[in-house]
Amino acid sequence: xxxxxxxxxxxxxxxxxxxxxxxxxxxxxxxxxxxxxxxxxxxxxxxxxxxxxxxxxxxxxxxxxxxxxxxxxxxxxxxxxxxxxxxxxxxxxxxxxxxxxxxxxxxxxxxxxxxxxxxxxxxxxxxxxxxxxxxxxxxxxxxxxxxxxxxxxxxxxxxxxxxxxxxxxxxxxxxxxxxxxxxxxxxxxxxxxxxxxxxxxxxxxxxxxxxxxxxxxxxxxxxxxxxxxxxxxxxxxxxxxxxxxxxxxxxxxxxxxxxxxxxxxxxxxxxxxxxxxxxxxxxxxxxxxxxxxxxxxxxxxxxxxxxxxxxxxxxxxxxxxxxxxxxxxxxxxxxxxxxxxxxxxxxxxxxxxxxxxxxxxxxxxxxxxxxxxxxxxxxxxxxxxxxxxxxxxxxxxxxxxxxxxxxxx
Numbered sequence: 001x002x003x004x005x006x007x008x009x010x011x012x013x014x015x016x017x018x019x020x021x022x023x024x025x026x027x028x029x030x031x032x033x034x035x036x037x038x039x040x041x042x043x044x045x046x047x048x049x050x051x052x053x054x055x056x057x058x059x060x061x062x063x064x065x066x067x068x069x070x071x072x073x074x075x076x077x078x079x080x081x082x083x084x085x086x087x088x089x090x091x092x093x094x095x096x097x098x099x100x101x102x103x104x105x106x107x108x109x110x111x112x113x114x115x116x117x118x119x120x121x122x123x124x125x126x127x128x129x130x131x132x133x134x135x136x137x138x139x140x141x142x143x144x145x146x147x148x149x150x151x152x153x154x155x156x157x158x159x160x161x162x163x164x165x166x167x168x169x170x171x172x173x174x175x176x177x178x179x180x181x182x183x184x185x186x187x188x189x190x191x192x193x194x195x196x197x198x199x200x201x202x203x204x205x206x207x208x209x210x211x212x213x214x215x216x217x218x219x220x221x222x223x224x225x226x227x228x229x230x231x232x233x234x235x236x237x238x239x240x241x242x243x244x245x246x247x248x249x250x251x252x253x254x255x256x257x258x259x260x261x262x263x264x265x266x267x268x269x270x271x272x273x274x275x276x277x278x279x280x281x282x283x284x285x286x287x288x289x290x291x292x293x294x295x296x297x298x299x300x301x302x303x304x305x306x307x308x309x310x311x312x313x314x315x316x317x318x319x320x321x322x323x324x325x326x327x328x329x330x331x332x333x334x335x336x337x338x339x340x341x342x343x344x345x346x347x348x349x350x351x352x353x354x355x356x357x358x359x360x361x362x363x364x365x366x367x368x369x370x371x372x373x374x375x376x377x378x379x380x381x382x383x384x385x386x387x388x389x390x391x392x393x394x395x396x397x398x399x400x401x402x403x404x405x406x407x408x409x
Contacts, residue, residue, distance in 0.1 A: 006205060010037050011040045014127070018041065022124075022148065023145070024041075025130075025133065026128065026129050027130060027133050027199040030362045030365065031365045032204075034129045039066060039075075042073060042095070042125075043069070045093065049090055050095065051091045053080055053094065054097035054336055055098060056079040057316060057333065058097065062097075080115075083118065088121050091122045092125065093125045094115075094125070095126075096115060097129045099128040102144045104140075107159070109143070112143045116146070119148055126147070135354075136396070137182075137184070138190055139182050142162050142189075143159065166186050166189050168184040207365070207370055209365055211373075211374055212371070214373065216376065216378070218281045218379050219379075220260065220262065220380065221277055224260070227259060232256070252406075253399060260382030261297070261300060262279070272299065278303070278348055279303040281377060289343040291325050291326075292325070292327075292346070292363065294346070294348065300349060301327055304348065314326065314328070319339075331353070334356050337363060338366070340366050344374065345364060345372070345374045346374075346377060347376045347377060350388055351387075352387060357392065
């Protein structure tokens, strides 16, 4: 196994940082080989038992990289949700893939708590991996690095103490109540992390990525437009057995987002397919291509299954070994997986998150494949085009955007 020159350089830079502080943050963009690089760093350290924590869909590809490298240490690859199932002792290296998932604030999320408990129990070397360490706010850094014993913000025992120095805390009024907004983290957070961070971009790796985006419009069924118009006017649709309720702006935004793509979730919690137009459009227009489909809502997967039948799969190994189409939920599928065998990516629906947009569209990119086609399937007159305008500008689509756009829907 031969590393690329830049990977060798990162490996050699990482070793002294780990020996000195016991952790390093590898902020390497997608497809620059951060997984293999982290395994290579570990091979230069006194490591015998390595724990690699990642997303469930990425486990097999990491195991493949380990077999390719053939290091002397043993490895256990596990997803964050299964951490409680393994021994909590005996690890001398822990690699946290997609580490930004531990960055919730102001309160530490379950993922960060579990990883912190395990690391404090073992005091191992720790490598954080992410192509986007702070995708939405610099404030996301604190609960990531504070899982280790000694980190740049160790003087602050919790996020609230940390925020007094590193966050421009603002007050927001929600339903007549004022709450603190901690999202405006300062640049000084990143400056403080620089001695512990090694960054590497696709551009530095020689990637000249050309992603061609195509927007396709679908005419939904007359019933879909009747229902969405009725909901916008009355904010409620009562059926014989269930109710669609949009009594707040947030609910209206979510219901319209679902319905314009052919599904709806009722007030009871049950979901239903109301229109197969999008699923049928994708099936008919990409019949001769091996594609990956991103969907947002669970019922959209059922719509795709209804149209595709046995020609649809949801696991990467089946997709790679057959001619089947794969369907992935956009948030869980935007990180840690490669769709390099796909001819194109097709979006059944679009997420409100700019992070989902920028990360998911790169799933086909490799060092050898720098051109790819991405297709967005929007309903005529729906909400998706407005979301697209926001996320392509690296802005999350928020209630503020929706209230403005509602006038034109």
